[in-house]
């Protein structure tokens with residue numbers, strides 16, 4: 031069977047995209063732009079900043095309500111600090127990217143818009159399209175890829191989907207937020223006119239802007255206006271050369287100046303007026319800024335209002351359940367499409383769901399589903415399905431399935447469990463006293479809480495002096511077992527921990543920034559091991575002192591948490607896991623990382639499997655007939671220690687609230703895996719081209735600088751391939767695909783000359799499945815400059831039943847497919863010559879006869 035399908039090409043000639051999208055944006059009852067003439071100067075200045083962590087300011091007098099914004103693409107949540115509220119949780123962005131599925135991501139965008147409306151948010155803060163430059167990047171899990179075209183097109187699909195329904199999308203962080211370590215403080219050694227920025231880091235943004243028209247863009251900390259090229263970046267590149275018309279906002283507390291930032295084109299300071307407000311009024315008075323400068327920024331704000339609707343949750347119960355069903359279907363489809371089969375030997379996968387074989391499930395993550403990474407891209411899912419339960423649902427006979435929890439993976443000690451805690455007056459939980467140093471015997475407030483934790487950011491109970499006070503937490507703790515257990519404290523200030531009246535642990539104020547306080551909780555933690563008895567009740571008192579107030583910008587933290595972990599004999603649990611594995615026909619080991627490892631606010635220090643996972647995997651593999659390793663991770667993992675021990679490996683990412691179901695379907699062949707890596711997996715960390723230049727280091731002048739010495743050679747663009755574990759674009763299937771009849775043509779005229787490729791794809795195996803068609807262009811021979819051997823220029827995802835063939839046609843603007851950035855001319859240059867095209871194992875060529883220089887999108 032052979033048919034020709036008109037596939038919607040993933041890469042299109044997109045001159046028409048902007049206007050089309052704009053037409054579909056919501057129209058308001060009135061034009062906010064008209065308000066410019068009636069706003070007072072103070073009101074205009076007010077509109078240049080946020081008024082809370084989740085809203086840009088409004089003006090009450092004119093009924094201009096605040097613009098509510100919400101993170102992010104894994105799940106729209108109301109606020110970074112409102113972590114208890116649940117939301118529909120989609121897979122993380124590396125999983126989304128591994129789908130290579132433009133249509134599915136557009137569908138995600140639509141679902142995010144619905145979620146945003148239900149939370150009354152007008153703008154979704156995402157997607158994040160920073161580059162996967164180094165496998166330690168803390169936020170890589172919430173970004174797409176090492177390849178700018180893949181990142182830009184997939185992110186663009188999300189933006190289109192979100193904006194189709196009157197909600198705005200704000201891609202972030204422009205540009206080079208590729209490392210988290212000291213992200214507020216480092217600079218980069220690159221310039222706007224260097225090839226690495228143009229061909230990789232900025233290129234992701236230009237690809238994005240060619241396929242969508244976001245209402246706003248968020249700046250990266252590094253370029254939030256203390257980098258000297260910021261004017262070039264916003265005004266010259268983004269606005270003038272690329273024609274971006276939307277609003278430019280700072281990242282949270284990322285504005286560094288008043289006058290410079292306004293002149294450089296930064297429209298909105300988030301989340302509060304630290305460098306704006308009265309400081310702007312002063313700058314106008316002193317003549318450093320004119321009212322016309324302010325108007326230019328305010329117009330962007332009013333335009334954004336014109337392009338987004340104020341939204342409210344207005345679904346009735348029936349509609350709500352329909353929305354929920356459709357949302358979860360999308361979440362599941364994305365997880366199914368993004369999970370990658372990395373290794374499959376000895377016919378290990380798929381498992382036969384009808385066989386009553388013994389299946390051992392091993393590892394904490396097999397029971398405690400991993401759904402998201404950490405930081406502002408995390409969210410609290412509506413539900414977590416333990417993978418063991420999802421597997422039970424798809425196996426005809428699960429009676430021989432066993433579970434063993436294996437080694438500990440948690441990075442921080444969990445909060446002490448509420449059922450073990452009682453306040454001194456007999457209620458569940460803890461008693462908390464807020465005490466000023468000036469009156470130690472009369473607390474200003476005493477309260478009870480179930481969770482043994484107080485977590486405050488700049489907002490404190492009335493009358494509490496900060497500095498000059500302490501929090502005292504009291505509870506009676508009933509020990510669940512005999513053993514040398516761990517008590518731990520996480521806190522913002524100096525502390526003392528007492529058990530039965532005796533001081534058992536004390537520590538100083540942690541030397542952390544507010545940023546580290548918010549995200550990197552391990553830096554706040556102190557631990558003590560104590561021999562304790564089962565059933566005994568221990569009176570615990572924790573006293574934490576306040577710290578000095580932050581002077582500029584960020585809110586002052588104040589926090590105290592009591593944590594507990596039962597003694598755990600790792601050798602013994604490995605032995606238990608081996609016993610379970612030995613008795614089974616197949617073992618599935620769940621390993622990798624969760625959101626405690628991969629998060630905003632800090633980078634990974636290494637990419638090896640955490641803690642004792644290598645020992646567990648090796649032991650299980652030695653005892654097991656067949657071993658499947660399921661890895662949760664955003665960044666690639668160094669699997670060199672175990673890759674030859676196991677028969678199959680699956681990368682399950684952080685797959686969202688439907689992830690366990692998707693995974694169970696892939697393991698049992700209900701779904702044919704079709705995820706493809708969106709980033710190179712190096713064998714070891716040392717093999718990554720950025721290894722020596724990550725994170726930022728102090729340069730000779732004492733400045734913290736992030737160097738990009740590998741230049742253009744990131745990921746698959748690096749010439750040395752022998753240290754690659756799994757290359758970019760890689761992933762196995764339960765079926766086979768054959769490529770034939772590659773044809774390449776160049777047609778059209780002027781700036782819209784297109785390169786068109788068509789290829790016939792056949793499913794030559796016995797199972798239906800998706801294939802990702804990837805088109806790479808190789809540079810003209812004899813180029814004046816070094817160029818990567820090949821670069822991804824087009825892609826699409828195709829579904830084929832066994833025996834079916836389709837002709838797939840894709841096109842791209844010729845100069846986008848062929849050009850490099852000419853650092854001398856400060857323009858793109860398309861050289862004349864013969865270029866190659868690679869699709870699957872097929873090669874072809876085309877000729878560019880008229881070279882040119884050009885600028886723009």
Ligand code: BGC
Nearest residue numbers: 101110155202281282406630
């Ligand atoms: C992050 C942004 C996020 C913002 C609001 C910042 O810390 O860098 O990505 O959108 O917080 O939560």
